[in-house]
Amino acid sequence: MTWPTVVPDPEVTTTGVTPEPTETVPEPTVTTPAPEPAPTPDTTVTVTPTQTPAEPVPTVTVTPEPPSPEPVPTQTVVVEVPFTRDPAVTTSTIPFGAIVTALLVLVVATAALVVLVRRARAQRPSGTVASAALEPAATTTEIGVLDDAHAVALPGDGPSDTVETVRFLMVLGEAMIDSSAPVVQVTRTLERVAAINGEPDVEVIALPTALLVSVPGRTATQTAASSAGWRALRLHQVQDVLGVADDAEAGRVGPVEGAERIEAAVAAPPLYGGPARVLGYVAVSAGLAMILGGSLVDVLVAAVLGAVIACLQVATARLPAAYQALVVLSCAFVVSGAVFLLSRTGIDVGMLAPLVAPLVTFLPGALLTTAAIDLATRQMIAGSARLASGVMQLVLLALGITGAAALVGVPAAQLGTGSSHSLGWAGPWIGVFVYGTGVVFHNCARRAALPWILLVLVVAYAGQVVGGLFFGGVVSAFVGALLMTPVAMFAATRPTGPPALVGFLPGFWLLVPGALGLVGVTSILGDDAQALDTVVAAGTTMVAISLGVLAGIALGSAVGRRAGLAVERF
Numbered sequence: 001m002t003w004p005t006v007v008p009d010p011e012v013t014t015t016g017v018t019p020e021p022t023e024t025v026p027e028p029t030v031t032t033p034a035p036e037p038a039p040t041p042d043t044t045v046t047v048t049p050t051q052t053p054a055e056p057v058p059t060v061t062v063t064p065e066p067p068s069p070e071p072v073p074t075q076t077v078v079v080e081v082p083f084t085r086d087p088a089v090t091t092s093t094i095p096f097g098a099i100v101t102a103l104l105v106l107v108v109a110t111a112a113l114v115v116l117v118r119r120a121r122a123q124r125p126s127g128t129v130a131s132a133a134l135e136p137a138a139t140t141t142e143i144g145v146l147d148d149a150h151a152v153a154l155p156g157d158g159p160s161d162t163v164e165t166v167r168f169l170m171v172l173g174e175a176m177i178d179s180s181a182p183v184v185q186v187t188r189t190l191e192r193v194a195a196i197n198g199e200p201d202v203e204v205i206a207l208p209t210a211l212l213v214s215v216p217g218r219t220a221t222q223t224a225a226s227s228a229g230w231r232a233l234r235l236h237q238v239q240d241v242l243g244v245a246d247d248a249e250a251g252r253v254g255p256v257e258g259a260e261r262i263e264a265a266v267a268a269p270p271l272y273g274g275p276a277r278v279l280g281y282v283a284v285s286a287g288l289a290m291i292l293g294g295s296l297v298d299v300l301v302a303a304v305l306g307a308v309i310a311c312l313q314v315a316t317a318r319l320p321a322a323y324q325a326l327v328v329l330s331c332a333f334v335v336s337g338a339v340f341l342l343s344r345t346g347i348d349v350g351m352l353a354p355l356v357a358p359l360v361t362f363l364p365g366a367l368l369t370t371a372a373i374d375l376a377t378r379q380m381i382a383g384s385a386r387l388a389s390g391v392m393q394l395v396l397l398a399l400g401i402t403g404a405a406a407l408v409g410v411p412a413a414q415l416g417t418g419s420s421h422s423l424g425w426a427g428p429w430i431g432v433f434v435y436g437t438g439v440v441f442h443n444c445a446r447r448a449a450l451p452w453i454l455l456v457l458v459v460a461y462a463g464q465v466v467g468g469l470f471f472g473g474v475v476s477a478f479v480g481a482l483l484m485t486p487v488a489m490f491a492a493t494r495p496t497g498p499p500a501l502v503g504f505l506p507g508f509w510l511l512v513p514g515a516l517g518l519v520g521v522t523s524i525l526g527d528d529a530q531a532l533d534t535v536v537a538a539g540t541t542m543v544a545i546s547l548g549v550l551a552g553i554a555l556g557s558a559v560g561r562r563a564g565l566a567v568e569r570f
Contacts, residue, residue, distance in 0.1 A: 088472045095425035099469055102462035106483070109459050113490060117559065161255075165197045166215055166222045168255035171262045172245060173204070173211045177228040178266075179238040180366055181501055182373045183207070183382040193248045197255060208385045230321060233266065235445035235502050240265035242499040271444040274314055281310035283438025285357040290423060290431025291461070291510070294353030299423075301342065301349060305335050305358035310442075313361070325396055328362050332400025335359055340408040355401070362397060364390035366508040372546030432461050432510070439506045449498035452491040456503040457510055460484035464511065477511050478544035478551075485552025486559065493560075504549070511545055 169190050176186045186206040190213065194202035205212040209230070214223040233241065244261045247253040253261070270277065285306025289299045309331050316327045335358045342349045356363070368390040374383030423430075436454040439445070445453065460480045467479025488503030497503075 088468075088470055092469050094465060094469055097425040098428070098465055101425075101429060102465035105458055105462040106466065109455070109462075109483075109487060113486070116490060162199065162215055162217055162222050164255040164259075165194060165199055166213055166224050168197075168248070168259045168262075169194060169202070169204075169213045170211060170224050170226055171259045172241075172248065173206060173213065174226060174228040175233070175241040175262050175266055176245065177206065177208065177211065178231050178233050179241055179501060180370055180505065182370055182377070183379045184374070184377045185501075186211075189245050189249065193245070196249060196251050206382070208382050208389070231266075234270060235440075235443045235449075235498070235505070236271050237265050237268060237444075238505075239446065239449070239498050239502050240268070242501060246499075271446065272441055277442050277444070278307060278310040278314070280438045280441030280443075281313075281361070282306045283434050284360060284442055285309075285438075287431040287433070287435025287438055288360050289353040289357040290427045291435060292353040292356065293428065294350055294357070294423075295348070296423065297348060298350045298353040301339065301354040302357035305338060305354065309335065309358050309361070328393065328396045329400045331362065332359060332397045333404050336401040337404035337408055340404055344408065359397060360509065362393065363509070364393040365511065366505050367393070368542045369508045369511075369545045369549070372542050373549060376543075376546050376550060428461070429458075432457050435510065436506060439509070445498065445502065448496040449502065452488075452494070452497045453503060453506055456484050456488045456491065456507050459487045460507045460510055474540045474544055477541045478548040480511055481507070481545045481548025482552045482555070485549050486556035489553070489556035489560065508545070511541075 172193065173186055173190050176189065177183075183206045187204045190204045190206075191202060194200065194204075194215065199215050201216050203212075203214040203216075207228075209228060210225065211228045212223070212225045214221060241262060244253065244258050244265070248258050272280070282303050286299050286303040289302035294302065312327070312331055312334075316323075319327065336355055339349065339351065339355045342354075343351065367386055371383045371386035371390060374380075374386060376383075433454060436457045437450065440447070440450045440453060460483065462480075463483035464476045464480035467476030471479065484507045485500075485504070488500045488507070491497035491503055492500045
């Protein structure tokens with residue numbers, strides 16, 4: 001239809017104006033393709049290569065994501081490891097012979113206690129008071145049927161003089177503090193003695209270095225204070241002091257006679273001479289070296305060094321208390337220097353047994369354990385003071401050891417190493433008997449107390465072995481203290497048995513929390529990275545022993561109450 005209109009071209013050409021629209025007609029035809037979609041494919045082509053390199057980038061970031069879930073199950077397995085730890089029985093290194101011996105000892109000791117309880121029940125007469133130590137202290141207003149062993153003041157006797165009572169309480173309290181008795185025991189004993197002498201309202205404040213007693217009267221209050229804890233009593237003196245305390249609690253001795261007996265006990269000379277005490281200390285050192293797993297060479301070295309330390313103690317016995325710290329430092333330096341020199345000669349000498357055993361008299365094992373008992377019974381001031389004193393003793397020993405190590409050239413970090421040749425599983429058991437015999441002679445316990453002290457030590461070590469088998473090293477001290485405490489309490493009820501505290505003290509020295517503390521403190525001064533773990537283990541062991549003693553006292557008191565035995569109450 002459009003072509004017929006374009007045919008009359010000649011007319012328009014003559015006019016000269018028609019050629020312009022003719023040219024304009026093809027222009028719109030050209031303008032239709034003028035938008036040129038060509039640039040559009042050009043842009044798409046350029047975009048596609050730009051997007052294709054961007055796609056592999058997220059592909060690279062996606063590839064590390066699959067390995068990330070793989071460590072997640074690995075971490076969950078590590079968290080579950082402590083909950084799937086093997087029992088202590090399967091990982092214990094205690095010899096089989098030691099375990100069997102410990103079980104036999106515990107069975108025999110249990111059978112002996114059962115027989116003792118049954119005999120006590122059979123021999124107890126009817127109508128008598130079970131135990132004056134288990135029941136509250138009788139006062140002057142009480143009337144009862146008592147036997148001669150538990151006689152108390154009757155109403156007609158009347159209270160004794162207040163001044164003499166206060167003086168007796170002061171003398172008795174000072175001697176008990178010097179005997180390393182826990183503060184709670186000192187306080188309760190003085191309160192019972194005051195009540196039995198007609199002074200039930202007495203106020204007692206006992207500290208490791210001081211004692212305060214106040215007795216209110218009708219017109220005036222009698223108050224006395226004195227220092228205490230400045231002297232160390234031997235075992236026979238401790239036994240005499242606690243014997244007077246038992247008699248005073250039962251009303252068998254008055255204030256005047258009791259004060260005279262206490263003064264005589266404190267001033268008594270040693271039961272054995274100097275040579276016997278030196279040999280006793282040699283036995284203590286050798287026995288403790290066996291208990292610590294030392295070899296024959298370690299035991300010999302410990303015995304020789306023990307003799308040297310015993311001679312030094314005898315020579316420095318009269319020095320003032322202010323210079324005793326130098327004695328501790330010097331003894332530690334001499335012993336450690338000798339051990340380190342021997343180790344440099346190539347002799348197979350261990351570090352722990354020959355070093356700790358001769359210094360056993362300076363190890364504050366009983367002091368630290370008594371401090372833990374004071375803290376557990378909420379005697380904060382007394383417990384803190386004794387704890388600080390024990391730590392100071394360990395620091396003095398550690399300074400002497402590290403000084404000798406610096407001089408000789410042996411690093412203090414090697415303190416935990418032992419000899420490669422031990423005496424076998426029977427060595428520690430032999431060491432217990434050797435150690436107990438040496439304690440009796442060196443600390444001047446009466447010979448009649450030797451079998452009972454050995455019994456307490458054997459039961460303590462057997463409990464430690466069994467506890468180590470089932471619960472590990474730290475809780476083993478708790479088991480040992482738990483089992484030895486009732487034995488010591490029941491031994492005190494026998495005619496030849498020592499007081500419970502006399503049986504406790506060698507047991508504390510046997511469990512040796514001070515030995516672990518000595519190694520830990522010395523390792524700290526010697527830049528040992530593992531020293532903190534050792535110190536924590538020593539502190540935990542100390543607390544475990546004190547808790548074991550408290551649990552054992554509760555157990556022994558409960559059994560004694562049922563059996564009618566006059567066991568000591570704390």
